[in-house]
Amino acid sequence: MEKIKNQAFPSGTTLEWKAKAEQSLKGKTVESLQTTTYENIILKPLYTEQDESPVPDYPGGSDFRRGIYPLGYLTNNWVVAQQLSYETVEELQQKLNQSFDKGQTAISFNVSNNLVISETNLAKVLAESYRKYPFSINAKGRQISFLAELERIVEQKGAFDKVSGYIGADPVAIFAEEGCISEEFMNDWVRNIVRSNEKFPNLRTILIDTAPYHRGGASAVQELGIAMAEGLFYLGNHQDAGLELDEIFGKMIFQFSIGGNFFMEIAKLRAARILWNRISNVYGVADDKSKMHIAAETSSFTKTINDPHVNLLRAGNEAFAAVVGGIQYLHVSPFDELTGSTSVSERIARNIQLLLKEETHLKKVIDPAGGSWYVEELTNNLAEKAWGFFQTIEAKGGILEVLKSSWLQQEITKVYQKKNHDVQTRKKSIVGTNVYANLDEIVTYQKTQVKNSYFTQKEYSFVKVEAIPDLRLSGPFEELRSKASYLEGKFGSKPTVGMICLGGLRQHKVRLDFMKGFLTAGGLKAADSQPILSLDNARQFVLEHPTKYYCFCGTDDQYEISGFEILTALKTEFPELTFYLAGFPEKEKQEQWIKAGIKEFIHIKSNCYETLTAILNELEVSKVEETNA
Structure with missing residues (x-):
């Protein structure tokens, strides 16, 4: 036994590995194993110590690539923010109360008209939960109404400082989704953010939501560049409205959809913090205010109607990448969300996060990706290319101008066409859809999606632009x-x-x-x-x-x-x-x-x-x- 314990493998050099690899490749070179991503980043077949680049010694320091907290999730666990589906106010109230007993740690749901037309409805749903749990809500065009109702509810109890988390909206993302830009809507929204800043000191309200661009087929480089361009746009907007820089940074939160390329998505989140830190340094904002807070959701772009249980694997992979990437809020979509989720699928989705916390022990590991030669190199490449894309947007007049000219839509379409071609030729496999399809499967086709037009709630004037389509890879x-x-x-x-x-x-x-x-x-x-x-x-x-x-x-x-x-x-x-x-x-x-x-x-x-x-x-x-x- 001692002999076995003391045995060692001889050290091998990179050149020896290369020789062995090329022998297996039967005449091809190792370079033939390189792949090019949709971000135009060349991935090598092997990363070694020679690829090592300087990184911060600990999380919470330097450029924040390693996370915004020194002890990671040990001291600041990520928030389980499952977006609850509901038909009636009573159903939402019941689901919210039950979810807290089953691992949910945030108040999270889509905001419907039923909730905001009556103070009684929202008060019934929230009860006292807002004192115990943070919000995790993308209120979109209903943010103004939602915050107004919330203010009336909280005012009676005098508990404004107890309201935390985020109730955000991203007008630019709404413009991109709906295909119209309204300066009147934007002005109303900015005034509302200024008001809510006075009322809710611990609530984030300025959301930078890249999910619509992700669903349109954007690459990670494009998502990051757009996020920075939107962030810069909102900084200017709210400075003009009279908010201090520290206040604006403290009100911002970024939302990303997490796709299926595991390491790319980890690098995307790390690169996002690097880029935002670069912008905050230019503005001279204090570190405690400039830390990027990230809400993540598993991607709908990667999900399928056919063979929906495979979505469990996809969602699990994406959630894993999100947590390793260092997010603060996470929503995992139910595997059958496209055709109508059930209580079972919603429970499984929430439990994916609980498994990552309790059984995978990710809450006990500080920055598991830190120092990985591959991840660090990918992060640097991604940050560099995304900064270049951001600069191009700014050179063309900023985020609204590139939407008006359709330049941004065209750039995203180019990437989507590459992805779609790879799916159509089966270079990219979608299990249960373009490979290993089951003809005997009984398929329930997609439920009707109700498209909200937030500009019909009030008579806003607007300029028509090309909308970013809501797509899925498996759709064709x-x-x-x-x-x-x-x-x-x-x-x-x-x-x-x-x-x-x-x-x-x-x-x-x-x-x-x-x-x-x-x-x-x-x-x-x-x-x-x-x-x-x-x-x-x-x-x-x-x-x-x-x-x-x-x-x-x-x-x-x-x-x-x-x-x-x-x-x-x-x-x-x-x-x-x-x-x-x-x-x-x-x-x-x-x-x-x-x-x-x-x-x-x-x-x-x-x-x-x-x-x-x-x-x-x-x-x-x-x-x-x-x-x-």
Whole structure:
């Protein structure tokens, strides 16, 4: 045993690792393993001590990248701020009371008209809870009404200093969402912030909400640059209204959506604090006022309607990244939020945070990412690029001007198109949606989203701008699944593509499995044949499976030996049928396959979404024509 204990592995150098790696890569270089993110940051396959850069010795110091508290969550635990869903005031009151007994540590819900039209309603919901728990509310366009009602409630008890947390709004984010900019709304909002500053000394009210840009497809660089531009805009606004700099900084809170790229999201939160600290230093604000407070939420952009339980893994990953990144408030979305959450899914969402606190022990670890060569390098790269993006926004006149000119919307769209292309070609996997889809799944499609227009509450004048769309990565494939389901209901059978399986199982299985996965992403069924060893086998299969679409599956050798001959014969006999080939022949052979009748080669780099869209559209037209005939 002592011998085993004393054994040691020989030290290896980076050059030795590189040599071994390139040996495994069979001629490719280690540099071929580098990847480029949507932020245009090049990620290396290995980070070493040579990548180390100076970082603050402890959290709560220097640029705050390591967090704003010296002892992290040991002394300042993050707030469990689950946004409670509700239909009635009574339901919200009941849920709020129950949630505090089950681990909730903040008053958090979306503000509805029912709450703000009556002082009695809000008083009934809050009772005495505002004395014990902080608020965590993005009140959006209803902030003015909500704060007015809250003021009346609290005034009776004389407990203004007991109100803490944040009840915020971000007019610029609302403008971006709704596609209109109102200076009158902005002026009303600024006056309200000044008033609430006098009444609620411990309440943050100026929210910088990057979630709408995140849902539009923005990169981490863009989110950070926009956050800084909005922050600077609000600093100027409120200085003009008479607030002191320390007061303005003390009223601000930043809200970020946390996406699926684990390390990028950690770095995003760390970089945000670096950037805000840089701005606060320029303004000469005291450290205790300039510390960035962050409210985080798991991303709706990454969530799916199909196979919704996978959302549990996504939300868990995102919540983990948020906590490691050093947030102060956290909301975890229920896995079935897109179709209507239940008490069970809401409880699970809250428990994800409790697991991170109590079982993962994250509340006991101070800055777990600190000193990681990879995370620190990523943080620095992200901060540098985000500062450049922020400077570009300012050079173009500031956040409102880049919205008015549509420059910002176009920049975000460029990034979304890259992300969407990667999903469509399945370079980026969404489990249960574009890979490993389950055709037998019973899907409840998205509940109707009620879009609020906060400018209709009062006669505000406004300027129309291009709205930032509310998107999800899985949306296009969900539309395909919905269309396939519609066709099945209308015509009585699931859209099907016949698989002409050449040779024995060993010869066609790999490409058959690939095609099944490819087709199910769009709700199409693959009907596979028995091993096709002759033209008669293929003809019999086509006659027994009345579908318009067929795909050849086999090895390249099988395609040469029998595939070409079978295709030529079938196309002559059944000219109305459409044939595909699983694989990608050599360039000089592609033309002869196309001449023989192959419409498209389907392979690992194919645009899955475009191919399946074309099939479904043609199926719909042909079925309608058959019905009319």
